[in-house]
Amino acid sequence: MSTATAAPPAPPAHLWSPRLRAMTVGSVALVSLLAFEALAVGTAMPTVARTLDGLGLYALAFGGPFASGVVAMVASGIWCDARGPRPAMWHGVAWFVAGLLVAGAAPTMEVLVVGRVVQGFGSGLLSVALYVIVAQAYPEELRRRVFAAFAAAWVVPSLVGPAVAGLIVEHLGWRWVFLAVPAVAVPAVLLIQPGLRALGAAVPTRPPAGALARIGWACGAGASAALLHYGGQQRGVLAAGLIAAALVGLLACVPRLLPAGFLRAARGLPTVIGLRGLASAAFAGAEVVIPLMLSRERGFSPTAAGLVLTVGALSWSVGSWIQGRIAAPRSAATLPRVGLTCIAVGTAGVALALLPALPVALAVLAWAVAGLGMGLLYPSLSVLTLDLSAPAEQGRNSSALQLGDSLSAATVLALTGAVLAAGSAPGRASYATTLAVAAGCGLLGVLLAGRVVLTGDRAKAARAG
Structure with missing residues (x-):
């Protein structure tokens, strides 16, 4: 029977x-x-x-x-x-x-x-x-x-x-x-x-093995991040000294918390986490500049400048919705590459607001493109992280992804604050510099996007642990 x-x-x-x-x-x-x-x-x-x-x-x-x-x-x-x-x-x-x-x-x-x-x-x-x-x-x-x-x-x-x-x-x-x-x-x-x-x-x-040491390095990274945040709100020589000390601490601690090969953009997970950090740095660096730039250079009220940021948030949501409903691309690098291209073009386009002869609507449209890129990129990198993680490493790799995200944004915000505070008052050169750095982060990500793809045997080994 x-x-x-x-x-x-x-x-x-x-x-x-x-x-x-x-x-x-x-x-x-x-x-x-x-x-x-x-x-x-x-x-x-x-x-x-x-x-x-x-x-x-x-x-x-x-x-x-x-x-x-x-x-x-x-x-x-x-x-x-x-x-x-x-x-x-x-x-x-x-x-x-x-x-x-x-x-x-x-x-x-x-x-x-x-x-x-x-x-x-x-x-x-x-x-x-x-x-x-x-x-x-x-x-x-x-x-x-x-x-x-x-x-x-x-x-x-x-x-x-x-x-x-x-x-x-x-x-x-x-x-x-x-x-x-x-x-x-x-x-x-x-x-x-x-x-x-x-x-x-x-x-x-x-x-x-090494879990206790990782907690120790995390404490060092956390203290350095707090110092970086504090230094970014100071001015003059004090700000420069605090930011420099914080960056040294981060460089000493963070690589020990991220996958091996992160600094050289090794194929697979190290590049996935690096792209997330570059995108966060680009978007945060531009976002913090936009209200100040629009209010000082184009006479926007705080409410109007805030509405421009809202455009980016809405287009981010639209991008996320689109990537969740289209068929999976043949290459895992497609969505990250498209998203980072949008971020690079969008953050560079925001600088059009510095040209009085051009309508500010062009800069607003550029910011919408940057938000669309973030929406296409973020979920796709999150999925890639889980795809490249063995079951026993899903927590570690998820924490690395978010750690790189947070620390990259904090670093660029502190450096942006230092650039904007360098003179008696922020000028067009300061805004252009910070937006160029943001666009550069996005462009670097575009160049590295193909490295998220592993070859067949290495992909199987990564997922099996």
């Missing part, structure tokens, strides 16, 4: 399949919360600093969570590979919520900074755990759509986050910018929990 073997269930056909619906809603909600908090705090912080008489700690209130987030990304990658994403997810939410509550109830600026550091640590744990969840819960053919949804989750906070935060500060008080978010964060992670349980418990393994 023969026994029939049950066929394995068919993989879900879309993100809203019954098996994935709650996971998708919860994950996108968490990304939206992280985005809202990142954007809203910038709006509320001037009022916070005045109320708590803490202007001296203003820079640390931003640099502290950035540094703790760097450490958390590395720790989360190690943890996810050894224990699966569930512990890192739950601890990330716990730290994130605890930090918000401490900051919201802070009687002094010192306590608020502590809360911000705790919150930043939780954000770092969550961001990496979400990537590993995508790798384990979603079939390969849906991953580009998941990351497109994550990109879209940033759009609404980008559009309304600062305005909503301003209304909350004016009518409810700045503390509610921090205290309101936990009410949504906990339900969001509860939506994810059944899907995590369905994945099954990971078989605990020992952390890989």
